[in-house]
Amino acid sequence: MADVEYSVTGNIAHVRLNRPQGLNAITPEMDDLLFEAWTAINEDPNIWCAILSAEGEKGFCIGADVSGGAERKSRMALAGGLTGIGGPMVTLKKPLVAAVQGFCVGGGFELAMCADIIVAADTAQFGLPETKVGIIGECGVVHRAVRQLPYRIGMAMILTGDRIKADVAERYGLVNEVVAFADLADTAQKWAEKVTAASPLANQAAKEAANARLGHPLEVALMSRFESIEQYASTADKREGEVAGAERRKPVWTGR
Incomplete structure (x- = not known):
């Protein structure tokens, strides 16, 4: 082992x-x-x-x-x-x-x-x-x-x-x-x-953003742009979340 x-x-x-x-x-x-x-x-x-x-x-x-x-x-x-x-x-x-x-x-x-x-x-x-x-x-x-x-x-x-x-x-x-x-x-x-159970790509983007500005003042964090969050906007999982919400069902994530 x-x-x-x-x-x-x-x-x-x-x-x-x-x-x-x-x-x-x-x-x-x-x-x-x-x-x-x-x-x-x-x-x-x-x-x-x-x-x-x-x-x-x-x-x-x-x-x-x-x-x-x-x-x-x-x-x-x-x-x-x-x-x-x-x-x-x-x-x-x-x-x-x-x-x-x-x-x-x-x-x-x-x-x-x-x-x-x-x-x-x-x-x-x-x-x-x-x-x-x-x-x-x-x-x-x-x-x-x-x-x-x-x-x-x-x-x-x-x-x-x-x-x-x-x-x-x-x-x-x-x-x-x-x-x-x-x-x-x-x-x-x-x-x-x-x-x-949550969107894997949203989780990863959220973790990266939170940690990237953890040691900065809140004002700096709020004014920052995060590439991972912006990239998430064009993913299949982002669209799946919207469709699942409209259809009132649980989303099926793919991590893509």
Whole structure:
């Protein structure tokens, strides 16, 4: 079995970390496999949403595996570049749902925060242990934490290394839903199915526009033109939405 499993069912891609004996710490080989998965998802028009999950109840991911000490020719771009640590950032065009359980710390925490929707098991714990053990570097996780959590909550996690549990993460809006571990996979699948019920091209255009102006003042965002939104206006899915509305039926999307 590969340490990163990749499969596609219908219009949903499944990316699964499969190294539970190491709490799914990401090795260089896993990093390459993740890069391949994100690239495949971006390039396949029939994939409308992706689910990122991990094997084992104890840990979603504890970041990069630093136990082996093996060097590689190129620096790790943790999670295949999706986070941008150590290498060029890969922007995932399709919506991403993360299903998180157990320890979700360090680079694993950042990997989860790259998702658009996070479903957490009630066993999940989120944390940034770096400073607590005397480590800090190109730590993109701190930048995401202070943007996705209230500033003082994020800073407290950064400066103390303390973890927060799933219910606290939900309270602060970091996760969308908390469920029992036994229900985690089904809940993530339901979220993905909700996403794929919407127009895939409209979703992709909306995600690109939202993220492109996330760090800008509202006035700048409102005055911006977005090529992906303009291109969507001439698609078959845009016309299908109009026809389905007129015929009072559910639209049948093609992603074209």
